[in-house]
Amino acid sequence: MKSLLNAALAIVITCGLLWFAASKLEASGSAGGEGVLTVYNWGEYIDPALIDQFEEETGITVIYETFDSNEAMLTKIRQGGSAYDIAVPSEYTIETMIEEDLLIEIDHSKITNLQNIDPYFLDLPFDPKNKYSIPYFWGTVGIVYNPNKIPEHITFDSWDDLWDPALKNKVFLVDGAREVMGMGLNSLGYSLNSRDDSELREATEKLKQLNGNVKAIIGDEITPLMINNEAAVSLTFSGQAADMMGENEELDFAVPSEGSNLWFDNMVIPKTAQNIEGAHLFINFMLDAEVAAQNAEYVGYSIPNKAAWELLDKEVINDERFYPPEERRSNLEVYENLGLELLGIYNEYFLEFKMSLN
Amino acid sequence: MKFKSKASLIPYLLWVALFVIAPIGLILYYSMLDLNGDFTLANYQNFFTPAYLTMTLTSFWYAFLITFFTLVISYPTAYFLTKMKHKHLWLMLIIIPSWINLLLKTYAFIGIFGLYGPVNAIIEVFGFDPKQILFTDFSFVFVAVYIFIPFMIIPIFNALDKMNPSLIYASRDLGASAFTTFRRVIFPLTIEGVKSGIQVTFIPALSLFMITRLIAGNKVITLGTAIEQQFLVAQNWGMGSTIAVFLILIMFASMLFTRTKKKGGRA
Known part of the structure; x- marks a missing residue:
């Protein structure tokens, strides 16, 4: 009888532990707060040396996590419990996130490097006036x-x-x-x-x-x-x-x-952010011309950063296959x-x- | 005594309730929800459209092919294994590959079957042009059979191993040919092993999905592929659950089909 009771108890305890582990897993990135910045980005989508540089310049420790689809990222942020300070969704997902009130408005006075971005990539229909998102790659x-x-x-x-x-x-x-x-x-x-x-x-x-x-x-x-x-x-x-x-x-x-x-992948600050000040610092840092150029060289995608274009190899920036001129973009x-x-x-x-x- | 025997069921009942009945109940519940979370039977209606019915038939057909070839390869293998001197060592060697992650093995086959892979290199040595092997239904069935072979061999091996050899001697002494002995003595005595082998192959084969993309390049579409797409891309949990309900029904039917029959008076 006793052993049976133990067995029943064991099942209940196992369930409890699984529950606990699951909630722990879902809340990953919850270590956020002062001095820590949790970034949620696509895999292979940043030069790791830049994270080190950011940490050195600001004294903020970066926790870097990756996702492989907009849908997966959206589900995690929707569930709450996470503490991502920065996420990098694509435009149609940003639209959804604005609709569902999942994003914090970005304080443009803190993003002084915004002037580096080519105006073509600003004020787009999915986020008028870039209230919630700042261009990253396209x-x-x-x-x-x-x-x-x-x-x-x-x-x-x-x-x-x-x-x-x-x-x-x-x-x-x-x-x-x-x-x-x-x-x-x-x-x-x-x-x-x-x-x-x-x-x-x-x-x-x-x-x-x-x-x-x-x-x-x-x-x-x-x-x-x-x-x-x-x-x-x-x-x-x-x-x-x-x-x-x-x-x-x-x-x-x-x-x-x-x-x-x-398509555009933009940086956003989810409602769950713990370090909003740090998030603004990070966005501004990534828009710096030299940083953006170094990142573009590492990742290989096209950047919207006009100031950084000057620093990139002319051959790259004049390659119409990856940087189609504006008149060719009209039918995209x-x-x-x-x-x-x-x-x-x-x-x-x-x-x-x-x-x-x- | 009676109380004790009933109480002894409690842990099992608890387990079954939490990990068998509750998940199936949840799937049933979700299958009756639409995108807005309202009650509907439209998902079931949607399942009975030509697209999903064809998909069910294809899944069935490929699962049948996979099970058939797995059995054809596994039965003789298990039979010869029992005749070996170090049979348990040999069995071990066959089982070891199943410890390796399924995805890793699948990725390996992408390299092996590729246009510039070893298989085509051999074909070229014999003076033929490279063949398209990867992304065909042949490669799909081949890889699936490879994956399921250990699971089919184990129950058949056990059944053959447990069989009393004197029955075979008796059969031969009484004048039965080797073939008759196999047909009338060996096979009927190991049919239970074959049935459990079929169950552990056919049922998972029905819902294979990663291999359909990696090896068959989505040219083979099974119910598993559709469930994955409904959950991850379309975010339509209702439709995904509905397909899962039908998958459970098909599995239940195949269990009934291969169930152990109660033996009559004949020995």
Whole structure:
């Protein structure tokens, strides 16, 4: 009898411990407060030497944590219990966070380096007057390809080149509903934020004809596979393409002329922040021209920092593939927050497309 | 005495209630919620559309293929293992790879099957052009079979090992051929091992999802893929749970199908 009671007790205690551990895990980053700054950023998205430099200059200890999707980051901040002082979401997630009242207004008087940012990247529709967010990196979605492995007439000036029969079994797509559906919509001349069901339907039907050309739909594995020439062509983000091109010099990158996605990752201060003063210091520090230039060299994505452009290699900054001039940006679109219902519909269509592959 | 036997159930009941019934209850509850958290049966209606029904059939078909090939490879292997001198050592060697993380093994296959991987290098030595192996349904079934083999071998090995060898001698003495002996004596006596092997292979095979992306490049879509997408991307927990409910139902059905039948009077 006693041993049975013990067993029952053991189960209850195990549950209690699991509960405790789970709440502890969710509250990670809760060590925040004076003298400590918790930064929540994408993986491989900052030069670690800059964190050391910031710590030295300000005496603040930085706790650095990473996430791999906007959705994961959003869930953690929504649940509360965390104490992130800085997060770096993409524009459509910032829109959601403003709507859900998860962000603190940024005191522009403390961000003196804001003047370094090119005005093009300020006062955008997802955050008018930059009340809640400050630009960090930006980029596009396009096609990375190996010109030596495909016929010469294919230059990806148009999305339709992807449908060329010469690319049979040579194309990778990224496993993202917005990116792939957006590509289909753009190729038909529609907006990648389309809310029109007949347009989405048409885009799906067009995507299905891509069947023979698609080799695989995968995630971050695209980078090593493209470096190893496993496929000749891949839909990808500009920064990821820059990574690949650093390792495999045969590769080239193009953003088709019909239009594509333009994205921004901005720094924000979540409501849960414990060190608001430190967060402002950090944002201002990252906007410093020299710091931003060093960060851009390390990370490889494009920066919105005009003052830092002067410090970067002319070859980098004049590379229209990664720094498209303003007139070319006019046909790029920013993702709008479509809402869960429409996002679900995009996913259903994307699933339908995936199922048509074989 | 009676009281004691009932009380002895308490820890188990507690365990079952907390870790079996409660999670299934939660899945059922979530499956009846829409995006706004209101009660709805639309998710179930949505499941009976061609997309999800096809997906269920594909999952079923691939799980069947995987289980079939795993069995075809595992049964003879287990049989020869029992004949070995150091059988437990050999069994150990087969089991050890299952200690290695599944994802690591999967990533290894990306390298092995790649256009410039060792398999294609061998193909080229024989004068053929490199073949597309990775991102096909063949590579998907191959890797899945590789992963499940140890789990199928263990129960079959145990069943074969426990079998009384004198039954085989008796069968042969009475004039049965080797094949008849296998069909009428060995196989029926080890059928329980085969059934548990099928259960531990078929059920997880139904909901494989990482391999569908990494090895099949999303060209094979299973119910597992759909659940992952509903939870992580679409953030539609209701639909994700609904698919999970059907997965549980299918698993339950397959358990019934392979359950141990009560033996009659015949020995």
